[in-house]
Amino acid sequence: PAPAAAPAPAPEAEAEESKKRKIGETELLEESEFLAANPGGGVVHVRCPSVDGDEHMNGQTLDLTVDAFDLPLSEFKKLVKDALGGLAANKQKISAAGLGFLTDKKTLAFYNLAGGSEVTLTLKERGGRKK
Secondary structure (H helix, E strand, O other): OOOOOOOOOOOHHHHHHHOOEEEOOEEEOOHHHHHHHOOOOEEEEEEOOEOOOOOOOEOOEEEEEEOOOOOEHHHHHHHHHHHOOOOOHHHEEEEEOOOEEOOOOOEOOOOOOOOOOEEEEEEOOOOOOOO
8 A cells, every 4th residue: 555645744833933024034033022032221233324524424333222122213213313413313214234224113122133233324315316
């Protein structure tokens, strides 16, 4: 007689997979799981652009300390504003490798950004055609 077919894989493997979400190619933990694994706060590194005529933006990296990773990005931008001498939050675009640009309403934990993470600051350009 023909051998029996191999049993189907256990359904737990699928359940395990559904806890992760993806942004692009990057797999992220659920926000609550990430916060449980990363209690407290830490330092997030912000790479700044070099802007001619602005002594606050000379290509430096800022080390910003956050009290907790459930901080919304809109609040994180206020820390950046203070560190850069008043760069308005609506002029800031923050991105992270593999995640693209980050949304103000989401938290650092949503994007799985823990202590030691690095994000990149760019400036929103206003206006139409370049001359």
